[in-house]
Amino acid sequence: MDRISELPEGILHHILSFLSQKEAVQTCVLSKSWRYIWSTRPKIEFHEDCFNGNKETFMSTLDKTLQGYHDQKLCIQEFRVDMWVDHSKSMSLLEKWISRVVINMRVKTFNLYMLSHKCEYFDLPSVVFKAESLQKLYLHRCKLSQNPLDKVLFKHLQTLTLTLVYIEDETFEKIISCCPLIEKLYLNSCIGLKTVRVNKGCNLKDFVWLMYNIQKDLIVEINAPTLETIKIVGI
Amino acid sequence: MVTTDEKGPLTAKKKSVIIRSCDGDEFLVSESAAVLSTSLKKILEEKEDRLIHLSDIDNKTLAMVIAYLSTHADDGLSDDLKRSFDQEFVSGKEFDVLKYLVLATDTLQVTCLCYTVAKKMADIMKNKLVEWVRREFDIQNDYTPEAEAEIRRLDAWAWDDRQLEDD
Numbered sequence: 021m022d023r024i025s026e027l028p029e030g031i032l033h034h035i036l037s038f039l040s041q042k043e044a045v046q047t048c049v050l051s052k053s054w055r056y057i058w059s060t061r062p063k064i065e066f067h068e069d070c071f072n073g074n075k076e077t078f079m080s081t082l083d084k085t086l087q088g089y090h091d092q093k094l095c096i097q098e099f100r101v102d103m104w105v106d107h108s109k110s111m112s113l114l115e116k117w118i119s120r121v122v123i124n125m126r127v128k129t130f131n132l133y134m135l136s137h138k139c140e141y142f143d144l145p146s147v148v149f150k151a152e153s154l155q156k157l158y159l160h161r162c163k164l165s166q167n168p169l170d171k172v173l174f175k176h177l178q179t180l181t182l183t184l185v186y187i188e189d190e191t192f193e194k195i196i197s198c199c200p201l202i203e204k205l206y207l208n209s210c211i212g213l214k215t216v217r218v219n220k221g222c223n224l225k226d227f228v229w230l231m232y233n234i235q236k237d238l239i240v241e242i243n244a245p246t247l248e249t250i251k252i253v254g255i
Numbered sequence: 256m257v258t259t260d261e262k263g264p265l266t267a268k269k270k271s272v273i274i275r276s277c278d279g280d281e282f283l284v285s286e287s288a289a290v291l292s293t294s295l296k297k298i299l300e301e302k303e304d305r306l307i308h309l310s311d312i313d314n315k316t317l318a319m320v321i322a323y324l325s326t327h328a329d330d331g332l333s334d335d336l337k338r339s340f341d342q343e344f345v346s347g348k349e350f351d352v353l354k355y356l357v358l359a360t361d362t363l364q365v366t367c368l369c370y371t372v373a374k375k376m377a378d379i380m381k382n383k384l385v386e387w388v389r390r391e392f393d394i395q396n397d398y399t400p401e402a403e404a405e406i407r408r409l410d411a412w413a414w415d416d417r418q419l420e421d422d
Contacts, residue, residue: 022393023351031357031373038377045413049385049406052397071412081412 025053029060037063037097042070059088062097064121068104068135078103079110086117089125096121100131105140105161115145122151128176131158141186149173149195160184164191172198178223183208189215203246207231209255215239222246230255272299273306274321280314281306282321288328292320293364311362316355319344323368341367345375350392 027035036044036058044058064085071078082101089096099121103114121127130151134142141163148157149172156179163186177199187210196202196218203223207213208230214237218224224244234254242250270286272295289307290296298307309317326332326340345353353376360369380388389396398406407414 022395023354024392025394027354027358028361031361034369034373035357035377035380038374039381042413043381045410046385047388048410049398049403050389050394050396054394055406070415072415074412077412081410 025051029057032057033061036061041065041067059085060092060094062095064089064096064098065100067102069102075104075106075108075110079113082117083113086120090120094125096125096127098129098131099125099127100129100133102133102135105134105136105142111142114142118145119147122148122154126153127151128153129156129158130154131156132160132162133158134161136161146170149198152176155179157181158183162186164195174199175201177202179204179206181206181208182210184210186211188212193217216241218242218244220244225249227251229253271305274317275306275308276312276314276317277310278314280317282317284321284325285328288321288324291324291327291365293366295363309362312359313355316352316359319352319356320359320363320365320368324365327367341371345371348375350376350379 024032036047039047041064044061044063047054047058048056066078066082066085068075068078071081101114103110105111118132122130130148132142132144141161144159144162144164146165148154151157152173152175154174155176157174157177158179158181160183172195174195178201180196180199180202181204183206189212192213193215196205196216200221201223202218204226205218205224206226206228207216208228209232214235216227216229216239218227218241220243222244223246224242225246225248227242227247227249228251229240230251230253232255234252240252272284272286272289273281274284274289274295275281286299289299295307312320323341323344327337332340348356353372357369357372357376360366360372379391383391388394396403
């Protein structure tokens, strides 16, 4: 036996979870025993830019990979997708998988990094707010529902980072009031947000709010004895 | 042989445990260090005996794990110091040493050390060609050239624009 293949699959998965998707996939040609190990590691990370502009290959690879997890009823620790917003059917495919990743696959870290040349936003499906297993949520260029959400189940959420996210006060307040364990809250250049109210009873330690222009009518009320750092910066 | 951990001789007040490696060496460890391992904690909760025999961890690996546990159980050390100890702990270690360590941390359920060691092992593989990884870890390529080419074709995107090291 060689120097690495004898390790139990759980440990190999752990090691592979520190590699990029590309590096993890490449391990399939090491030898026959490595053929499928990458395909069940607890992390998924796809960047559209790795596919040289071929959206179809990108989407079919994402679809095929996630289908494998779905068929085997596997859970995922970490999910990250970087992709361009467009008006093709790829957005509905993304929505379908987001729903399965946050509910069935019980993801703990969810990172959706949407990009757009035209300052468009991806409408985040509200199912994300029902992700009870979620501990860390990172969103970039997403739009969060303007309608009051019926339910937010972020019982375990510790980190929330919103960058270039369209979110209005009412939605933000509803979400943050349902995060009893929140420790880190980073807001960067969010659109529509003027009021941040964090009520007592939460564990907030770090609060950062970066914005292009500091407006006059901003309201920040944080009532958390655990607070260690607070940073509000106009950039 | 009984070796005390890095904190020196234990006082009567402080509870301690003796842990025996598979090759018979015994280590005296404070209970506060031992319970950082979920497995050891369970054993200690279940039995009165203060001697724990680990049948699949050798003395060198066990000594390293105990040094780690003792450092992390030391309330006098700041989190920053513990973090730099962790970095120091895995740096420069041979892959085989890391392999036995990761197996031991898996058995003993020491989550944070398992994380540190697995990450270090991944760092060794990062940005390397498949051929380098095979050579480094003596992995026998049992694919036929045709089969390997076919598998590469299935996920062709993963082999595009390669700028990997082959050192």
